[in-house]
Amino acid sequence: MLDRVIKGGPKYWGWLIFLAVIMTIGFIVYLYQFRVGLGVTGMSRDVSWGLYIAQFTYLVGIAASGVMVVLPFYLHDYKAFGRITILGEFMAIAAVLMCLLFIMVDLGYLPRIVNVIFYPHPKSILFWDMIVLNVYLLLNLLIGWNVLAAERKGIHYQTWVKVLIYISIPWAFSIHTVTAFLYAGLPGRHFWLTAIMAPRFLAGAFCAGPALLLIICLIVRKVTRFDPGEKQMRTLAGIIAYAFVLNIFFFLMEVFTAFYSQIPGHMHSLVYLFAGMDGYGRLVPWMWAFAVASVVGLVLLIVPATRRKEDTLLVACIAVLISTWIDKGLALVIGGFIPDPFDKVFQYWPTTPEILIALGIWATGFFVLTVLFKMAVSIKEEVGA
Amino acid sequence: MGVDRRQFLKIAGLSALAGLGAKSAFELLAPGEVEAALPLMEGKRWAMVIDMRRMTVEIMKKCREVCDDVHNIPDWGSPKVEIKWIWEEEFKHAFPDQENEYAADEVKAKDFLLLCNHCSNPPCCRVCPTGATWQREDGIVMMDWHRCIGCRFCMAGCPYGSRSFNWFDPRKAPKELNPGFPTNLEFPTRSKGVVEKCTFCDERLAKGEFPACVEAANKMKKDVMIFGDLADRESNVRQTLRRHFTIRRKPELGTSPNVYYIV
Numbered sequence: 096m097l098d099r100v101i102k103g104g105p106k107y108w109g110w111l112i113f114l115a116v117i118m119t120i121g122f123i124v125y126l127y128q129f130r131v132g133l134g135v136t137g138m139s140r141d142v143s144w145g146l147y148i149a150q151f152t153y154l155v156g157i158a159a160s161g162v163m164v165v166l167p168f169y170l171h172d173y174k175a176f177g178r179i180t181i182l183g184e185f186m187a188i189a190a191v192l193m194c195l196l197f198i199m200v201d202l203g204y205l206p207r208i209v210n211v212i213f214y215p216h217p218k219s220i221l222f223w224d225m226i227v228l229n230v231y232l233l234l235n236l237l238i239g240w241n242v243l244a245a246e247r248k249g250i251h252y253q254t255w256v257k258v259l260i261y262i263s264i265p266w267a268f269s270i271h272t273v274t275a276f277l278y279a280g281l282p283g284r285h286f287w288l289t290a291i292m293a294p295r296f297l298a299g300a301f302c303a304g305p306a307l308l309l310i311i312c313l314i315v316r317k318v319t320r321f322d323p324g325e326k327q328m329r330t331l332a333g334i335i336a337y338a339f340v341l342n343i344f345f346f347l348m349e350v351f352t353a354f355y356s357q358i359p360g361h362m363h364s365l366v367y368l369f370a371g372m373d374g375y376g377r378l379v380p381w382m383w384a385f386a387v388a389s390v391v392g393l394v395l396l397i398v399p400a401t402r403r404k405e406d407t408l409l410v411a412c413i414a415v416l417i418s419t420w421i422d423k424g425l426a427l428v429i430g431g432f433i434p435d436p437f438d439k440v441f442q443y444w445p446t447t448p449e450i451l452i453a454l455g456i457w458a459t460g461f462f463v464l465t466v467l468f469k470m471a472v473s474i475k476e477e478v479g480a
Numbered sequence: 481m482g483v484d485r486r487q488f489l490k491i492a493g494l495s496a497l498a499g500l501g502a503k504s505a506f507e508l509l510a511p512g513e514v515e516a517a518l519p520l521m522e523g524k525r526w527a528m529v530i531d532m533r534r535m536t537v538e539i540m541k542k543c544r545e546v547c548d549d550v551h552n553i554p555d556w557g558s559p560k561v562e563i564k565w566i567w568e569e570e571f572k573h574a575f576p577d578q579e580n581e582y583a584a585d586e587v588k589a590k591d592f593l594l595l596c597n598h599c600s601n602p603p604c605c606r607v608c609p610t611g612a613t614w615q616r617e618d619g620i621v622m623m624d625w626h627r628c629i630g631c632r633f634c635m636a637g638c639p640y641g642s643r644s645f646n647w648f649d650p651r652k653a654p655k656e657l658n659p660g661f662p663t664n665l666e667f668p669t670r671s672k673g674v675v676e677k678c679t680f681c682d683e684r685l686a687k688g689e690f691p692a693c694v695e696a697a698n699k700m701k702k703d704v705m706i707f708g709d710l711a712d713r714e715s716n717v718r719q720t721l722r723r724h725f726t727i728r729r730k731p732e733l734g735t736s737p738n739v740y741y742i743v
Contacts, residue, residue, distance in 0.1 A: 203630020203673025283639025
């Protein structure tokens with residue numbers, strides 16, 4: 096099956112080389128960070144997690160969202176999604192890989208990462224996160240590979256694969272729930288100390304992931320002979336619409352609780368994010384971009400005419416990605432640390448090395464995604480032809 | 481501080497049990513060596529009381545200097561990558577939950593001395609994925625700098641901002657800010673990429689000595705910082721806590737902090 100990966104046109108190779116260049120730059124900058132220390136990033140004593148952990152959190156959502164195409168097909172027998180389940184699973188693989196890489200570059204002492212296994216501490220949510228993420232990666236590798244291999248041979252996949260598929264469905268929910276628990280159980284971080292953190296994470300994931308998948312489907316249709324299908328994309332658009340409405344609804348619930356209760360700790364992070372505090376407001380423009388993208392996304396997704404039209408749907412999907420990325424890939428983590436435990440503002444912004452390393456990991460993810468999709472689409476083209 | 485009759489008898493008794501004889505106990509407790517001879521390794525729940533009424537700027541400065549020297553804490557000259565085990569903070573920042581516009585002038589104007597609270601229910605230990613930070617039986621929240629993977633979950637978990645991360649290699653801290661670093665050759669320096677914090681001077685307690693800050697502060701003003709065993713009803717800390725009203729930082733979070741402030 097892997098041979099399909101090395102048979103591609105100049106555009107395919109050009110794209111892979113482009114990604115490889117960014118990966119190489121990221122890797123070289125990481126070596127610099129590894130040698131000098133995490134001080135080369137914008138993180139500080141007060142904001143001790145930054146872009147890396149925020150990307151990790153965002154991508155766990157993208158990974159979990161693969162279930163949004165798997166679940167309707169396997170649990171509701173929604174046959175149309177049979178064409179694209181493999182794409183959801185392969186997107187999950189690429190996303191989990193990026194998650195693991197983002198954790199690794201964030202560690203101060205990477206060679207000791209094995210201590211998490213040598214000295215396991217089940218009281219730590221991070222221990223469970225390691226388990227659910229790695230198992231989810233393994234599940235998707237096994238399922239994706241075997242289902243695709245069976246499709247190529249024109250046979251039905253084995254029964255044990257079916258068992259794994261059923262396990263993978265609740266497992267997808269677990270990875271994002273556990274990731275939410277990393278934040279939601281910390282005393283004194285009011286911004287994160289909310290029972291709807293996990294539901295919010297899941298809602299955000301189930302609109303962001305399918306939005307990304309839909310954009311990729313449009314690209315796949317353009318550059319290959321494989322058509323993910325009109326009906327499939329329309330259903331995806333519906334899923335995105337529901338999940339995005341829920342996501343914004345949950346966010347507004349946080350705003351209500353904070354501001355109606357008037358409890359300072361609950362309001363402060365939101366005030367810092369949207370209006371600035373003590374004269375500091377690094378994230379204010381971003382948060383208003385989030386607000387605008389959210390409104391645009393909501394309108395385009397709720398109005399049936401714009402949801403069904405391909406070009407406006409594409410704009411809606413981009414708006415969803417912008418909105419959810421600012422919300423979860425930036426504000427959630429940084430906002431949790433500002434103001435700090437002393438009710439002081441110490442600002443954070445990623446440095447150039449930090450951004451280059453993050454881009455390198457994103458490029459790695461897209462490299463893996465491209466290769467996997469190439470394999471899947473080539474086989475689908477052959478079978479279909 | 482100081483040894484009361486009860487503590488003296490305890491030491492004498494213990495010494496006798498150990499076959500040292502009464503004479504040894506008296507020798508141990510000879511004037512000047514009284515403090516050094518306290519059986520500090522035997523506490524069940526260590527705690528500290530800081531008398532803020534009598535605390536001065538000079539004492540707090542001295543505490544920080546001594547702590548930095550004893551533990552080879554580098555000065556990076558930047559709040560971004562700063563490492564601190566004990567430090568000063570304004571009342572409103574030390575106790576943000578005690579918002580009080582009309583608090584007494586002396587409280588409002590004063591800096592408070594902050595350090596790790598060695599919580600009885602420490603969230604940092606709960607979240608650590610490797611057990612690199614853990615609670616000893618005597619309540620001290622410890623750090624293993626050789627096991628820490630540098631994930632900084634404990635820094636997110638600590639509601640007191642008591643933890644610092646080695647963003648760079650401490651041995652490469654600017655020489656002009658750190659003359660003679662490492663200042664204490666008997667104490668390890670850390671590697672880059674690990675978290676560190678106050679350990680109530682476990683290395684000194686093991687030798688029967690008070691934490692360095694307590695010792696230095698009390699040399700300047702007697703009993704301005706009191707260190708002892710909360711599990712012992714008659715200990716100096718328990719007696720002080722019975723006599724004075726004290727406050728703790730963010731007790732509502734259920735962490736049960738063990739540093740008390742007399743205001």
